[in-house]
Amino acid sequence: MRGAIIRGPLIPAVLTPFASDGSLALSQVEQQAALLHADGVRAVFVGGTTGEFSSLTLEERMALAERWLRVGREMGWTVLIHVGANCLADSCAMAKQAQKLGAAGIAMLSPHYLKPASGEALIACCAQVAASAPETPFYYYEIPAWTGVDVPITDWIETAYERIPNFAGVKYTHTDLLGFQWLLQACGGQLQVFYGIDEHLLAAWALGGQAAVGSGYNFATPLFYRLWQAAEKGDLQAARREQWRAARLIRQMMSLGYLASAKELVRLRGVDLGPVRLPLQNLSPEQAAELRRFVTEEGLEHYWGSNGQHLGTR
Amino acid sequence: MRGAIIRGPLIPAVLTPFASDGSLALSQVEQQAALLHADGVRAVFVGGTTGEFSSLTLEERMALAERWLRVGREMGWTVLIHVGANCLADSCAMAKQAQKLGAAGIAMLSPHYLKPASGEALIACCAQVAASAPETPFYYYEIPAWTGVDVPITDWIETAYERIPNFAGVKYTHTDLLGFQWLLQACGGQLQVFYGIDEHLLAAWALGGQAAVGSGYNFATPLFYRLWQAAEKGDLQAARREQWRAARLIRQMMSLGYLASAKELVRLRGVDLGPVRLPLQNLSPEQAAELRRFVTEEGLEHYWGSNGQHLGTR
């Protein structure tokens, strides 16, 4: 395995904290980390889709990475830094910084405005960025519904693994589970594959998934840990109940605005990460109230450790 | 439950037999059924996508349904008839026939050239067809990647269930597993939901799926039964191995032409179902040889009972 040491199956794609004026609020990272720690988290994915990377300046992305790498080091965590961007020179700059500051791994999605037209072109993109952090495990971030890039990863993964010495795995945010199985088996089974759709987590587990990166692990980690532990113990009924609980919540969030809802849920758990940035829109007071009502009606506080209680560190 | 009695979790969407000149070869149905029986099948889905329904005339569809209903009656099977079509009058005619001849259920996909623009319109389509077979369980067939209809089923399923007395369930051929979970819980948990993507079967099982309709159960039923039984026994490792075996086969089939490959595989198992019809294309001799080579290299004969042996009836 060329990859990072991953602690625990659930890796939050951390939300990015903003102040009420929309400026980057790095001072909230410690509180955010404390909440995650209490929930049992020991690894984070920084500056991904959930982290609104595309709405941050390069300077902000690097400041955010620096902060998380420091906090992560202090806590003994595994910190993965997302460095994907339309501009590969930006990605390279972030990759260099990540290696210098000791990231456990870097990940990148494909350029997605101008798009690679072939697996060859996509491998060349990955190779350029991976070479900027040659001693750091490199992960490709597959998320075609967002990027619109439709070069099937199954067609180029083996070549990428051969050519790029630090190619370590894939963050796979895709509903095609044949592709997921393929990655689990590809490259002699040496890839680390992180599944990326929270509402499909149990399905990914069933197919042999061993770890997941997602936004739900910012606020509902205890619920997802229960799901995972029940599945591991063979109690599928319990695992299904938790997955269904998560699915209901996610559908509610989608109907209101997913990331704005995620920030509201972290707020309910005691940490204020501020608003989302444009082009996303924040919840109206009515929408926020609707979300809180949903949480109460579903009794979700029990599942994510309200009132100072939590499910215990793993 | 308003639905049909379903025997066993795996329901083949049966291939339609053609003679070498492309004409309908109903005389092959008995042999086809015998092979499926030997594999443990006790329920079939007739005239679906796998059955090339859209390449059959109405007369052929009704003759095919009649034959399968007779054969199914003799064998004590559950026979579901697909009656979906662009023209709802055709669907109604098939629905009437299916009820008259004792089908256990009918299913329909959405009209897909002119498309319903709303859940209301889609419910009205279903209601019209369901009313033509009012004593027969009605199933909606969700398959958006083929129909291009993008009215989310989760938005209209409850209303359809209320308004249509014989609405019994959904054949769900879709990668969105949040929608799948939704259907399993919708309508007070009263829907029968058949999952329709063979290469995701274990995922559907994990989320609580209880039955599947698919093309793989025409030729690789023993493999999929092993998968299901292993999962039910809690041996996920074995279940994953079988799912992965299936995934490799399916990918090979896709690269050559899926349905033409499926007919070739049934031929390897001893039953000749003839060519596929246009707009599909048959395998070239080279492609057929490549598929056979793949089957041998993978040792698949062991899994589907070649040489007169099979895995036994369940």
Added chain:
Amino acid sequence: MRGAIIRGPLIPAVLTPFASDGSLALSQVEQQAALLHADGVRAVFVGGTTGEFSSLTLEERMALAERWLRVGREMGWTVLIHVGANCLADSCAMAKQAQKLGAAGIAMLSPHYLKPASGEALIACCAQVAASAPETPFYYYEIPAWTGVDVPITDWIETAYERIPNFAGVKYTHTDLLGFQWLLQACGGQLQVFYGIDEHLLAAWALGGQAAVGSGYNFATPLFYRLWQAAEKGDLQAARREQWRAARLIRQMMSLGYLASAKELVRLRGVDLGPVRLPLQNLSPEQAAELRRFVTEEGLEHYWGSNGQHLGTR
């Protein structure tokens, strides 16, 4: 030129008349033809998208073709019959009938549930149907936004023209005007190309288009004739005014339901073609009133000859 003799640049894709109970109302065809005749029409395209072909049974399609061919013969018109269907055997039956009854041409769209995966497959589909009416000009109907077939016509048109002796042209309902220019020049300039998007008519004219098949020529032919004549005379200002008038109307119709609005507009002109069939939905009384109000406010009666007046025969 292998094609039909086309009279006038504008060919209505005629609406199909239904009685108030939704049954086929062939007796309205004569009235419909009289209205079109008064508007200057001398050629029709029968049983296309506008004619809701996909909601008709095969028997209804053939009865409709028969009626139009008789009416067209009596009036000395050019009658083109659309025979496209998912089931090619149905298409062949309609093609045979069309030739027998003296159609000036037949057209077919691609099978669109199961889809051809290559130009080769699509040519094979066309060849089979064209061979059923070998003495009748054959037109391919390109309408990818409806069929979802994405095999670019520019890649296979020359081969189709070589292989299919009666291949005469293309009805092109597509916003890609590079493809349109390509067809105008392909096959030594021998193809007849009918443009199919009414709101782009002036653009198609500018690029060299010589004829169009569309739904707008059911109710607003005088407007479109003015457009065309102004363009031919070099009065682009006037042509643009008419095109913009049409565009406003079409947008209004789209917002209410396009084909249901088209039937309402023909009703305003004195011919009742009844409702649309499912999966389409009819206008509510409020929507019908809104459409009539729009027509009045825009002063459209002047353009399509209300009150028994019209723009005169051309």
Added chain:
Amino acid sequence: MRGAIIRGPLIPAVLTPFASDGSLALSQVEQQAALLHADGVRAVFVGGTTGEFSSLTLEERMALAERWLRVGREMGWTVLIHVGANCLADSCAMAKQAQKLGAAGIAMLSPHYLKPASGEALIACCAQVAASAPETPFYYYEIPAWTGVDVPITDWIETAYERIPNFAGVKYTHTDLLGFQWLLQACGGQLQVFYGIDEHLLAAWALGGQAAVGSGYNFATPLFYRLWQAAEKGDLQAARREQWRAARLIRQMMSLGYLASAKELVRLRGVDLGPVRLPLQNLSPEQAAELRRFVTEEGLEHYWGSNGQHLGTR
């Protein structure tokens, strides 16, 4: 009119010059401008899709804008700066710079990784950037096939025009010509609308378009001027011939890689703009030779003034 003074109907979306090592080669801008000047160009659109904006760092984009604004000022040209980006803070920084350095206008496309979910959200994005250059005309850049943003501009344009004082127009790169007509008429006819698909230029002219921004005006401006002038004189035959010439060239370029081909064509005209950057791929020597052969066979040198000759300044 709130907009910029536009000289001539054809505005090149200028290619960005790179050195052979891929670094920004600003020193080529003067040569590039000289070639364009000889072709009659008096306005440019800098850092758009053709300019590979998404592959440039923010610093590079600003350096490129600065250079073009200086060169443009010296030549008395109209210089429009594209400031669109996923990160609106970047867009605002570029907008401020553009205003400070005297840009005639700024343009932005929508954020396209995280995407606005409504017209409201998109207007808010535009408003934020437009407010950073309040005295500079602001243009929205509609290019849905690249951004994947599907909020129809026709639904929000009037509101945007009301709310944003410097909203001046739209660069419209879209095949929907109903939308194009809508924009020409919207906001009391006060919008400047630049059409963006070179192979549809004559169609846009026919519908009333008055200016275009495109990549073809980097290397084939004389051809497109002929097209435009012929159309304006009422010689549609000649205009169609030129449009068809352009269409053939564009199709050839698309088959090889469009922007890499564009750079090769400028090289043929005597100015070396270097390679394209990843994720795009450069032409192989064989592909470059094929393109040159095509140019020779088509006799295109005559149309773009090779050998130091050109069609004269307009």
